[in-house]
Amino acid sequence: MSPFFASRWVDVPDGLTEIAGGGLPQGFRAAGVACGLKADGGLDLGLLVSDEPATVSAARFTRSGVLAAPVLVTQQRARLDAIRVVAANSGTANAATGNRGLDEAARMQGAAAMAGRTEPDRVAVCSTGVIGVQLDGRKVVSGLHAASSKLAGDDADFCAAIMTTDKFEKRVTLELQLSGGPVRLSAQAKGAGMIQPAFATMLCFVQTDAALEAATAELLLGVCVKRSFDRISVDGQLSTNDTVILQAGGASGVAVAPESADELAFGQALDALLRQLALLIVKDGEGARRIGRVGVRGGDQQGVERVARAVANSPLVKTALYGGDPNWGRIAQSIGMALPNSSPLVYDIAIEGMQVAAGGQGLAHDSAELARRVAANEVEYSIGLAGDGAETEVFFSDLGHEYITVNAEYTT
Amino acid sequence: MSPFFASRWVDVPDGLTEIAGGGLPQGFRAAGVACGLKADGGLDLGLLVSDEPATVSAARFTRSGVLAAPVLVTQQRARLDAIRVVAANSGTANAATGNRGLDEAARMQGAAAMAGRTEPDRVAVCSTGVIGVQLDGRKVVSGLHAASSKLAGDDADFCAAIMTTDKFEKRVTLELQLSGGPVRLSAQAKGAGMIQPAFATMLCFVQTDAALEAATAELLLGVCVKRSFDRISVDGQLSTNDTVILQAGGASGVAVAPESADELAFGQALDALLRQLALLIVKDGEGARRIGRVGVRGGDQQGVERVARAVANSPLVKTALYGGDPNWGRIAQSIGMALPNSSPLVYDIAIEGMQVAAGGQGLAHDSAELARRVAANEVEYSIGLAGDGAETEVFFSDLGHEYITVNAEYTT
Numbered sequence: 040m041s042p043f044f045a046s047r048w049v050d051v052p053d054g055l056t057e058i059a060g061g062g063l064p065q066g067f068r069a070a071g072v073a074c075g076l077k078a079d080g081g082l083d084l085g086l087l088v089s090d091e092p093a094t095v096s097a098a099r100f101t102r103s104g105v106l107a108a109p110v111l112v113t114q115q116r117a118r119l120d121a122i123r124v125v126a127a128n129s130g131t132a133n134a135a136t137g138n139r140g141l142d143e144a145a146r147m148q149g150a151a152a153m154a155g156r157t158e159p160d161r162v163a164v165c166s167t168g169v170i171g172v173q174l175d176g177r178k179v180v181s182g183l184h185a186a187s188s189k190l191a192g193d194d195a196d197f198c199a200a201i202m203t204t205d206k207f208e209k210r211v212t213l214e215l216q217l218s219g220g221p222v223r224l225s226a227q228a229k230g231a232g233m234i235q236p237a238f239a240t241m242l243c244f245v246q247t248d249a250a251l252e253a254a255t256a257e258l259l260l261g262v263c264v265k266r267s268f269d270r271i272s273v274d275g276q277l278s279t280n281d282t283v284i285l286q287a288g289g290a291s292g293v294a295v296a297p298e299s300a301d302e303l304a305f306g307q308a309l310d311a312l313l314r315q316l317a318l319l320i321v322k323d324g325e326g327a328r329r330i331g332r333v334g335v336r337g338g339d340q341q342g343v344e345r346v347a348r349a350v351a352n353s354p355l356v357k358t359a360l361y362g363g364d365p366n367w368g369r370i371a372q373s374i375g376m377a378l379p380n381s382s383p384l385v386y387d388i389a390i391e392g393m394q395v396a397a398g399g400q401g402l403a404h405d406s407a408e409l410a411r412r413v414a415a416n417e418v419e420y421s422i423g424l425a426g427d428g429a430e431t432e433v434f435f436s437d438l439g440h441e442y443i444t445v446n447a448e449y450t451t
Numbered sequence: 452m453s454p455f456f457a458s459r460w461v462d463v464p465d466g467l468t469e470i471a472g473g474g475l476p477q478g479f480r481a482a483g484v485a486c487g488l489k490a491d492g493g494l495d496l497g498l499l500v501s502d503e504p505a506t507v508s509a510a511r512f513t514r515s516g517v518l519a520a521p522v523l524v525t526q527q528r529a530r531l532d533a534i535r536v537v538a539a540n541s542g543t544a545n546a547a548t549g550n551r552g553l554d555e556a557a558r559m560q561g562a563a564a565m566a567g568r569t570e571p572d573r574v575a576v577c578s579t580g581v582i583g584v585q586l587d588g589r590k591v592v593s594g595l596h597a598a599s600s601k602l603a604g605d606d607a608d609f610c611a612a613i614m615t616t617d618k619f620e621k622r623v624t625l626e627l628q629l630s631g632g633p634v635r636l637s638a639q640a641k642g643a644g645m646i647q648p649a650f651a652t653m654l655c656f657v658q659t660d661a662a663l664e665a666a667t668a669e670l671l672l673g674v675c676v677k678r679s680f681d682r683i684s685v686d687g688q689l690s691t692n693d694t695v696i697l698q699a700g701g702a703s704g705v706a707v708a709p710e711s712a713d714e715l716a717f718g719q720a721l722d723a724l725l726r727q728l729a730l731l732i733v734k735d736g737e738g739a740r741r742i743g744r745v746g747v748r749g750g751d752q753q754g755v756e757r758v759a760r761a762v763a764n765s766p767l768v769k770t771a772l773y774g775g776d777p778n779w780g781r782i783a784q785s786i787g788m789a790l791p792n793s794s795p796l797v798y799d800i801a802i803e804g805m806q807v808a809a810g811g812q813g814l815a816h817d818s819a820e821l822a823r824r825v826a827a828n829e830v831e832y833s834i835g836l837a838g839d840g841a842e843t844e845v846f847f848s849d850l851g852h853e854y855i856t857v858n859a860e861y862t863t
Contacts, residue, residue, distance in 0.1 A: 103794070104793035104796040105784065105788075105798075106795070134783065135812060137812030170780025170781065170783055171807075171808070275766070276765060277784075354687070358855055358858035361859050367583060368546070368581060368582025368583035368584075371546065371547040371582055371583060372515070372517065375689070376515055378516035379514040381516035382518040382523070383523075384517050386517075400548060400549030400551075401584075438766075439859070443850065443851055444852075446766065446767055446774070447770045447771065447773050
């Protein structure tokens with residue numbers, strides 16, 4: 040078990056290993072520069088380039104009704120199955136910025152195309168930061184020019200340039216054994232607040248030197264996002280800017296054929312990668328101390344989804360998790376809220392394997408032992424509803440003092 | 452303007468005055484005792500009796516799928532249009548307590564009937580406190596017996612006995628001039644956390660010596676709850692125990708005829724009373740420093756409701772309110788989250804009368820003046836959506852450090 044794969048909630052497939060020292064797969068280069076968008080002078084503009092003309096890609100975006108300008112520009116002006124260049128800035132989200140915001144995002148796309156020596160429709164642009172602040176396109180254009188001369192196989196500066204309230208970087212390089220030989224995957228993610236999916240509020244970029252068909256990339260990214268960034272919440276808040284991009288350049292010469300054992304292995308590796316990254320985002324949830332996982336079984340799909348979200352987003356459950364308080368009554372309250380007008384509800388609750396309620400009624404249990412178990416870094420809540428039709432899970436952060444401090448003071 | 456009616460968001464009708472010194476209307480008596488349910492030995496059991504046999508009533512309850520035992524017992528075994536006695540305890544919610552909980556609630560109902568010299572089906576029982584803890588019926592029975600000998604016209608101890616994390620009492624006595632003479636209304640409410648309606652999570656008892664028909668009480672309570680407890684949120688959490696009861700005893704001899712000017716006047720008085728009580732609950736929201744009001748116009752009814760709830764329950768908006776931060780970008784984010792897959796959304800945002808966004812785009816504004824305005828005790832957010840079909844409002848508390856402290860430590 041490597042340091043990256045640290046959670047019991049991620050299954051790491053055989054043949055997948057972490058590469059210490061990291062870096063990008065063959066055929067990719069990246070850079071990060073400070074162009075003046077962050078007031079503290081930190082790195083705030085990242086450029087990532089695939090040198091392989093045949094690079095294929097897949098992408099997923101936020102479903103917010105208020106889409107940031109870079110999301111609109113990328114969706115409308117980029118070939119989402121053939122993205123070679125990613126330009127991403129922190130400091131401003133370029134959201135709620137109107138036509139001028141769209142112009143600036145398009146200008147960023149054009150400058151990134153020049154910097155990456157490709158066409159604008161092969162460039163994705165992403166922004167993260169304060170909503171409602173215009174992007175200063177002059178700074179971005181000169182920053183991208185500077186970044187183009189720093190492109191290299193290391194992704195540390197690129198990753199740093201997309202961070203906002205993140206307290207630690209979320210990146211990794213993995214090697215996977217396939218039938219044709221080894222391939223590498225690397226990924227950089229950011230996200231700490233405004234995190235609730237459908238899918239989660241964050242940026243994540245994944246690169247591989249495996250050769251994938253665009254349809255395969257699309258299929259695998261879709262499945263893996265549903266099991267990772269779709270299943271996490273820090274504060275239940277869907278953002279305006281969420282973007283996930285998978286790029287496959289093919290420089291390894293190792294192809295992943297559709298419906299092959301290699302495709303399955305690659306999918307499992309991508310699944311483990313994205314799930315662990317999602318958990319790192321929850322772990323870095325603003326001020327978070329502990330991660331919870333709520334699993335719900337029974338009922339129907341809509342019911343388990345509503346219950347899981349209600350528990351994961353309950354400030355009462357989240358403060359109890361923060362306080363190391365095994366307050367199962369707040370779980371019961373969330374279940375009732377999620378399924379209104381359905382009394383009497385029959386439900387079971389277990390916390391870290393200890394049954395605390397059955398058939399809607401509390402059970403005698405060893406509360407000292409339970410208190411010990413909920414003081415761990417990861418706490419699991421299992422809920423059973425009547426029937427056995429459906430199942431889901433949501434990972435969530437606790438809610439503590441630092442969340443208040445961060446969010447009462449962040450911006451304006 | 453009296454001390455009770457302190458909010459600009461409540462219209463106080465002519466002819467309605469606050470009676471200093473308070474107390475119950477003619478024909479009502481109450482008491483509060485300590486029966487040992489609260490660990491600190493505080494008052495924890497209240498008894499409220501209408502001596503008029505012809506008393507009529509109306510009631511509203513939580514819609515949670517997990518209903519507390521006293522809610523079930525009251526709904527199933529009491530004549531909701533003829534309640535004479537209310538027994539309410541704090542310390543335990545008697546929720547998620549199964550058949551034993553139902554037995555204890557029924558026992559409480561029977562003991563309260565004896566204490567109030569009426570039949571069990573004219574008794575409402577209410578509980579508030581920790582979920583999942585059994586109610587100790589022996590303590591309750593002997594406590595109700597003790598309370599029966601203390602019944603008097605003062606409601607202070609009764610009000611104290613229903614408080615949990617409340618930091619101040621919420622009660623008032625009002626006098627209203629009707630065509631037939633003056634009538635009085637008194638009310639006692641509790642609530643500070645687990646507050647989100649449909650309707651709000653709290654207990655509220657209203658008494659009047661006016662003579663109302665049961666149908667009038669039902670009509671007026673329904674309308675006024677929709678404009679008060681239905682429109683508030685502290686933490687977006689629907690409770691298992693919410694109960695509101697209006698009792699009209701008729702001892703004043705002043706009748707309120709259906710569809711009369713007096714009915715309108717009585718309705719306006721009840722509306723002002725419940726709205727101000729609802730605002731007091733928000734003000735007492737655990738750790739709250741400021742109250743926000745979000746008003747949404749345009750679109751359709753479902754749309755304005757979703758947007759208003761999304762803003763009122765956003766931890767990002769609530770921490771900004773706490774921090775006195777005029778962060779309108781978080782309002783834009785909430786709007787987008789509430790109306791997914793609807794980009795591009797056209798919306799306007801004003802904060803305390805200052806326009807900060809129009810047509811989905813930020814506007815230049817005097818940010819120093821705006822910062823000054825959002826530091827007030829009450830902050831108003833106005834959102835306009837495309838179209839002019841619907842309108843709603845939600846009142847909400849901020850989210851601060853004390854909420855974390857209270858909820859990370861309350862119970863188990």
